[in-house]
Amino acid sequence: RIPDAVAVQLAEIFSGDIDFRKALRKGDRFNVVYETLEADGEALRTGRVLSAEFVNSNKTHQAMWFQPNGQDTLGTSYKGGYFTLDGKSLKRAYLTSPVEFSRISSGFSMRFHPILQKWRAHLGTDFAAATGTPARTIGDGVVEFAGVQNGYGNVVFVKHRSGHETVYAHLSKINVAKGQNITQGDTVGLVGSTGWATGPHLHFEFRINGMQQDPTLIAKQSDTAQVPTAAWPVFKQLSATTAWQLQAAATIAQTRTE
Template structure:
């Protein structure tokens, strides 16, 4: 009887399922009366299969797999700490660098230089380069160290950067320098822009909100990286309803200068600032004295700049005083042909002497914090018959030594190209202003 029930189990279960469906109730589960799956019959089938896959090629442990890594050299670096940060664990390389005069001079000669190595995963050095840039002379020097014939060889080279012409544009919303910073405009280009228009625009008072600057300038690139900028080639300022344009022009055999696109010189009797790039930290007039904490009349303009920044004479003249003077610290006074004088205080170093004749733009010392000063800055004064006046009023008068270049063939060709470039830069300016 038991055998008969097992033989007809499927029929019974099918009938039960139909009954449940007919009543509208369905339940799903696993019956505990079914045989264990482990007891079901198993049959093994073996058939030959041809593989179309090629056998994997083993990677040689000695295959060249190189790592490129860069670090900026720090002030407190030794050869060992620098190489460790670069992942170099190579005693022979370290010994060579320690004994090689050129390598020691470059790697331990100053912070901020970029060192790059190519090495194995185990830290064996293949190549090392270290580069530094002299922005004042627009010169690049590079150390090259290379593994060669079981040892190392070094050389110093001066690669020639590639000259580029770049456009810059920004819209003024607060101050000129804040807008230039936001647009990532190089400091030296911003300073030249001020100089180019110093006779037309008072950058502290005349610029209106929404003024647009369009610039064309040199940049120098090496290995895909812009290392420094050069000359401002042309600029346009749209300030309210007024538009000012200037370009750099150098006549053969003569010094270059900024001229208008009509060929008139932009050179003025006085430079706009005694520093190539700086920020006015305190203007002429009443203020709370930063040291004494009381309101006093400020008889000059203070320019904030790092210690050691070169200070230049704003006009031709003769040094009437160069030395230490009370709260002014290291102090220089230069008398100019119009019987006015300019004075420069708190300098770290003085580079001129009394009685020396200086030219406009000549280096006369460096920024410091000597005398009564809270930090590195240059206090700049303008004196008329011994009376200190507002230094911002000295700019504007054109130089009597300049001549128009409007009819020179070389100028006519250059100004045509500059008008086109400024037109392109202007479209960048308009796009960035949206």
Template sequence: MKIPLFTASQAFALRALQVLEHHPRKLTALVAALLLGGGGGAFAVASFGPDPAEMPVREVVEAVQPLPLEPQVEALDVHNLRLFRSEVVRPTDTVDTLLARLGVSDPAAAAYLRHDDVFRTQLLGRVGRTVTVEANDQHGLDRLTARWAPEDDGQFRRLVIQRVAGGTFVSRIETAPLTASARLGSGTIRSSLFAAVDEARIPDEVAVQVADVLSSSIDFHRGLRRGDRFSVVYETLEADGEPMRTGRVLSLEFVNNGRTYTAMWFQEPGQKGGYYTLEGKSLASAYLASPMEFSRVTSGFAMRFHPVLQRWRAHLGVDYGAPTGTPVRVVGDGVVEFAGVQNGFGNVVTVRHNHVDTTLYAHLSRIDVRRGQAVTQGQRLGAVGATGWATGPHLHFEFRVNGQHRNPLQVARERPSRELSAGARPAFERVARSMRMQLAAAAASSLMASAE
């Protein structure tokens, strides 16, 4: 008996609904059979895989014995909590107050530190030094570390006090090299250079160096203008990642009254290093512009009313006002010609630089050199005082050429400086390109910070 096509289609539709309801995976095979079977003929439903519903199910039951809790608790106790904390030494600190701020409560450690000579001499009373401790979960001291750099020799000292077996402590001093890293900074003059570096969180030592490097080009006492701006790249010397001191200014750009000045540190192989403009012109002079690191000129090279003699007379030098004890440095290489007391000058040092030039430093509170001693540019030779005919602490500085007094503020600008050799030019250009990029980054970061 033949089944009409209409009847076959109805039968297929009915079968498809049955398959969809009970066996969804077989619907695809059914549709494929329809497409391959043409317009008529018989239809078959085939399965391409076993039906999960028809597969046998097996249940597995296994007993699990949990571990005892006591060994687990003991294992957790092995991992004791370690506490780390750092504090900066304060002027009034004692062993007890310092340990209390560090979160350490350990009578045995406190007793040990009271009798440790290095701890007492190198930390107590050393304002600003950082102390780091490692304590246990009972707040007992396990390890104490402190670092300092006593000399400018590229090294630092590390004090380590550690608990050893038996609960006792041992102390040792280690020496290691400082690590130099470069930092960027930028600021704008609103009142003074020091206020600008403070606002930009740049160390004061950087401001001193900036004024020193550009002193022959910019008058940092009276020539700064509101809105002047600067960018600087400088070194920070670190010990175990902790900043110890400020290093050398590597490069700087200073815009003063609309004019741009640049400087970069560079050292030729076998030569003494110095500062140059980014175009390669040396900024080093035979003489420093000032015998002091950025001080206030209280009396210039001119006629003045003498405060002691109470009459007008020529002032043959320059006076720098500064607190007693402020370091005084020699402005150029030379030999100490005189060191002692000299009439109204009080404590005075005279240095001969060559066959024509001599400098004089008067009213010193202390003399740190002796007659006949060779000195180098920038070396400390004494400290500011008020000895002799002085109404207050200041430095009186003179510059003489063939015995004739000259204005010290002009001499540094007149003395020729060394030039960059042709052989060093390629290396200089490579460093200069890098410094230009870093200075641009410093300036850009300042603009972004001010825009926020």
């Protein structure tokens, strides 16, 4: 059994390619290499996942952590991240979900509104989660609004690039302020049931130029980056080592099974 912290990282790493809420199948398997902090031979806590392989529906997904040296054209130091073994970043512009390990209780579609008691378009996605669960921004941006708004209750609007905007509603607590710069994964508030809500959940919207879009499709279509050209020789060496480690881990797991 792997530690919970490793399982969470694993789901995050492959979230752009695998829907861990709906796409897992019997027979799926994975291998993972991760850091552990030890003292006197006893594990104290787990650290970062260094490499991983996940086979979902007979399709293999691989990832490795890489920290490029140097700076980009703006003079900013490159950030570390997860890449495929052929050099494509696994970090997309947007996360697939604003709540970790939550189920979708109401999707982007027509539905019967439980409070208004009539059919109407549901132009967002509801994520069922307990009160107090962190709600995170799915992408980098600036807080456009943080306060109370009609049926939304406590709500946060985040402005992203290219006319993109996300909405996080029914929060029990707001953790950000208007004008604040936030980074993908930052907590904007806590799940609640303020406004027009019959129970605790996060109502989430993705808008492009003011028009609501299906957020599950946007996340899959968002772009990815490549390993910087100058860092490619180092990456290639590390990638070869990682491929060997994952193959060795798979062989050991198969031997144990047999």
